[in-house]
Structure formats: C-alpha cells, structure tokens
Amino acid sequence: xxxxxxxxxxxxxxxxxxxxxxxxxxxxxxxxxxxxxxxxxxxxxxxxxxxxxxxxxxxxxxxxxxxxxxxxxxxxxxxxxxxxxxxxxxxxxxxxxxxxxxxxxxxxxxxxxxxxxxxxxxxxxxxxxxxxxxxxxxxxxxxxxxxxxxxxxxxxxxxxxxxxxxxxxxxxxxxxxxxxxxxxxxxxxxxxxxxxxxxxxxxxxxxxxxxxxxxxxxxxxxxxxxxxxxxxxxxxxxxxxxxxxxxxxxxxxxxxxxxxxxxxxxxxxxxxxxxxxxxxxxxxxxxxxxxxxxxxxxxxxxxxxxxxxxxxxxxxxxxxxxxxxxxxxxxxxxxxxxxxxxxxxxxxxxxxxxxxxxxxxxxxxxxxxxxxxxxxxxxxxxxxxxxxxxxxxxxxxxxxxxxxxxxxxxxxxxxxxxx
Numbered sequence: 001x002x003x004x005x006x007x008x009x010x011x012x013x014x015x016x017x018x019x020x021x022x023x024x025x026x027x028x029x030x031x032x033x034x035x036x037x038x039x040x041x042x043x044x045x046x047x048x049x050x051x052x053x054x055x056x057x058x059x060x061x062x063x064x065x066x067x068x069x070x071x072x073x074x075x076x077x078x079x080x081x082x083x084x085x086x087x088x089x090x091x092x093x094x095x096x097x098x099x100x101x102x103x104x105x106x107x108x109x110x111x112x113x114x115x116x117x118x119x120x121x122x123x124x125x126x127x128x129x130x131x132x133x134x135x136x137x138x139x140x141x142x143x144x145x146x147x148x149x150x151x152x153x154x155x156x157x158x159x160x161x162x163x164x165x166x167x168x169x170x171x172x173x174x175x176x177x178x179x180x181x182x183x184x185x186x187x188x189x190x191x192x193x194x195x196x197x198x199x200x201x202x203x204x205x206x207x208x209x210x211x212x213x214x215x216x217x218x219x220x221x222x223x224x225x226x227x228x229x230x231x232x233x234x235x236x237x238x239x240x241x242x243x244x245x246x247x248x249x250x251x252x253x254x255x256x257x258x259x260x261x262x263x264x265x266x267x268x269x270x271x272x273x274x275x276x277x278x279x280x281x282x283x284x285x286x287x288x289x290x291x292x293x294x295x296x297x298x299x300x301x302x303x304x305x306x307x308x309x310x311x312x313x314x315x316x317x318x319x320x321x322x323x324x325x326x327x328x329x330x331x332x333x334x335x336x337x338x339x340x341x342x343x344x345x346x347x348x349x350x351x352x353x354x355x356x357x358x359x360x361x362x363x364x365x366x367x368x369x370x371x372x373x374x375x376x377x378x379x380x381x382x383x384x385x386x387x388x389x390x391x392x393x394x395x396x397x398x399x400x401x402x403x404x405x406x407x408x409x410x411x412x413x414x415x416x417x418x419x
Contacts, residue, residue, distance in 0.1 A: 036083040038066060040125045041096045041109075043078050047130060048107055049098055055082055055109045062088050065109060082109060082126075090126065092116035099131040329380040329417040337383040337413070338362075338373040339390050340400045345369040356393045373400070380417060 043049075046068060055063035063084035071077040082096060093114020101108040110131075120126060200207065341355070347370050348354050350361045355374070364371045374397070375386040383399060390397045401413030 036063070036085055037089075037120075037122045039082045039084065039090065039096075039120060040123060041080045041082055041128045042071065042125065043080060043098065043128050043130065044076075045130065046078050046080065046107075047098055048105065049080065049109070050107070053107055053109060054101075055084065055096075055111060057088070057111045057113070062111070080109075089119040090114075092118045092120060093127070094120065095127040095129050097129040097131055329414060331378040332417055333378075334404045335378060335413050335416060336402045337377055337380060338400045338402065339375045339383065339387050340398050341372045341374055341390070341394050342396070343369055343371045348372070358390060358393065380414065 049065065049068065051065055051068055053065040054061045055065065063082055065080060066083040067079075067081040069079055071079050080096075084090065090111065091114040093116050095112045095114075097110045097112065099108055099110050100106070341358075341361075345368075347363075350363065355361050355372075358374045360375050362373045362376065364373065374390050374394075375383065377383045377386070387397060387399055399410055401408050401410045403413065403416075
C-alpha cells in the first residue's frame with residue numbers, strides 16, 4: 001500500500017502536535033505519560049502561588065499545582081488542585097501548607113503527612129495551612145517594640161518637661177554651689193587619702209606584724225577552744241561540788257599552814273638550823289662543785305682509758321681472762337648511721353614539742369606511716385654520742401645503718417666499718 005504525500009504530511013503534523021502538547025505539559029511540570037492523583041485544597045489567600053508550583057514532601061518534589069480557580073460559592077476562596085504522583089498515597093489528616101521557598105518570596109506547597117492508616121482518594125479535599133511570610137513575621141516582632149518605643153518617648157517628653165520647669169535660674173545657682181562643694185570635698189578626700197597612704201607606708205611593717213600576731217592569736221584560740229571548754233566545764237563541776245563549809249575549813253587549815261611555813265622560813269633565815277646553814281654557808285656549795293668536777297674528770301678518764309681501771313684477771317682452770325681490746329671503726333663512704341626515735345601513723349611537724357628540742361630531726365615516709373630520726377653521721381663513735389644524749393628523752397631510741405640509702409643491719413654495717 002502506497003502512502004500518499006498528503007498522508008505523510010498529516011502524520012508528521014499529528015506527531016508535531018503531539019510533541020507540542022507534550023512539550024507544553026512538560027514545561028508546566030506535567031507528564032502526560034504518568035498517572036497522577038489529584039487532591040483539592042481550599043485557601044483564603046494563596047499568597048502568589050502559581051500553576052506548576054512544586055509540591056514537596058520533606059524537601060522532595062512529589063507533585064505540582066495543576067490548577068487554581070475561585071470557588072463556585074462566590075465566597076472568594078481559591079481552589080487549588082494538587083497533582084501527586086500515584087506512587088505515593090497520602091494518609092488521612094495530611095495538610096498542604098503554602099510556604100516560602102526562599103528569601104525572594106517564591107512559593108512551594110509542603111505536605112505534612114497524617115498518622116492515619118486510611119488514605120485519601122483521587123479528587124478528595126485535604127486540610128490546608130498558610131505559612132506567614134517574612135514581612136508578616138517582621139511586623140509581628142516589631143509591633144511590640146514599636147509600642148514600647150512610643151510609650152518611652154512619651155515618658156521622656158514628660159521628664160524633659162519636668163526638668164525644664166525645675167531648671168530655673170535659682171536651681172542652676174544651687175547646682176553650681178553644690179558642684180563647688182563636691183569639688184572641695186573631693187580635694188579634701190584626696191588629701192586624706194594621701195595622708196593615709198603615707199601613714200600606712202611608714203607603719204606597714206608594724207601593721208603587718210600586728211595582723212600576723214592577731215592571726216596567730218585567733219588560730220591559737222580556735223585550737224584551744226575545745227580544751228578551754230572542757231576546762232571550764234570541769235571547773236564548773238568542781239565549783240558545784242564544793243561545799244561552802246568545806247571552803248571555810250580549808251581556808252582555816254591553809255592559814256595554819258602558812259603560819260607554820262612562816263615559822264620555818266624564819267628559822268632558815270636565822271641560820272640556826274641545818275637548812276639555814278646550807279643556804280647561808282657557801283663552803284658546802286664550793287665543795288660540792290669541786291667534787292662534781294672531779295667526778296666528771298674521773299668518768300671522762302675512764303671512758304678514754306678503761307684499761308687503767310677495769311683490768312682484772314679471773315682464774316678459770318689456770319687460764320687468765322682479760323677484757324677484749326676496744327674495736328675501732330672507721331668511716332665508709334656509702335655507710336650512714338642514724339638515731340631512730342619512733343614510727344607513727346600520724347605525721348608530726350619537725351618543730352613539734354614531741355621531739356623535746358632535739359635538733360636535726362628528719363622524717364622518712366613509707367607505706368605504713370612515718371619514721372623519725374635524730375642526727376646522721378658516718379662515724380659510729382659520733383653517732384653513739386648522739387644516741388646517748390637522745391636516750392635521755394627517748395629511752396627506746398636505737399641505731400639504724402644505711403648503705404647507699406637502703407637500710408641494712410647494724411651488725412653488717414659495723415663489720416664493714418671494722419675491716
């Protein structure tokens with residue numbers, strides 16, 4: 001079958017018309033080859049909404065505005081037909097909101113899905129909402145500020161009027177006098193502050209010392225507050241337990257004792273008795289002092305030369321026994337001797353009264369507490385002298401030996417020092 005030239009022209013014309021129709025719909029956002037669901041939305045004001053405006057859900061385009069026209073009931077409302085691709089059904093309760101797409105004022109229809117398990121059908125009416133534009137939002141925010149500004153201007157006007165009434169010639173003169181007085185007062189204050197600064201500068205040391213003394217006094221009072229409270233409570237208890245009749249008898253005995261003491265002191269002062277002679281005769285004092293010096297010399301000589309006084313022999317099956325010769329110890333560079341005082345779980349200050357004015361106190365902390373030492377020397381003879389002096393206050397004191405900072409037995413240290 002031969003196609004005539006006129007048929008070819010008609011076919012081409014039909015194809016062109018179809019392409020034209022498809023192109024026009026494409027430019028409008030429509031796709032004639034895709035099925036769509038149409039929903040009806042009714043608005044009082046569309047705010048510049050136009051046909052082919054995008055319809056978005058969570059920012060994704062799912063349709064477009066197909067048509068906008070006035071309602072047939074002459075109410076002035078606008079009917080907007082929203083075309084949504086049929087692949088995405090809308091649940092019942094979904095709202096279509098006309099919102100601003102950018103700052104230039106272009107519009108977009110935003111869908112907010114409902115939570116129902118039922119869905120709208122084609123040509124069903126859905127709920128609508130209009131987002132306020134930028135100008136409306138700015139107007140709403142500025143309106144309260146404008147009202148406050150107007151009230152403030154009225155208040156300022158009233159204040160200025162009142163001030164202008166008050167500021168007459170007499171008031172200005174009074175203000176001038178007041179400012180002069182204030183200026184003089186400031187000058188006097190400057191002089192007083194300079195004098196005060198001079199006094200403080202010259203007496204700074206005394207003031208600092210006084211403040212330190214007051215601080216120490218308050219600290220001591222705070223520390224002794226509990227003790228003072230206990231003492232006062234005890235004194236109160238004692239005073240409550242004292243009978244006035246007993247106080248009278250006690251005072252009588254005390255007077256009798258004082259008279260006896262006066263008689264005794266009279267006898268002592270008269271040198272008639274032994275005690276009086278001891279107090280008034282200086283011969284006994286000099287003799288005792290000389291005997292003490294001789295005894296000290298004798299003890300010192302015994303320490304230096306014990307073989308002169310302690311030589312003896314004992315008969316044991318014909319053998320003669322003598323005292324062992326004195327062992328001399330020399331100092332070793334890495335051996336140190338210390339006088340150990342005590343070990344305590346509680347930490348004491350170096351100047352604590354517990355140490356009874358013993359010098360060269362040192363503290364060593366370990367896992368079980370604190371160890372305290374008095375004196376340190378590499379010479380065994382010198383540390384023995386320190387130990388003898390310390391044992392007068394701490395009888396339990398003992399010697400400790402250390403090699404390169406680590407504690408070793410005293411026996412081992414003496415063996416090293418005697419080689």
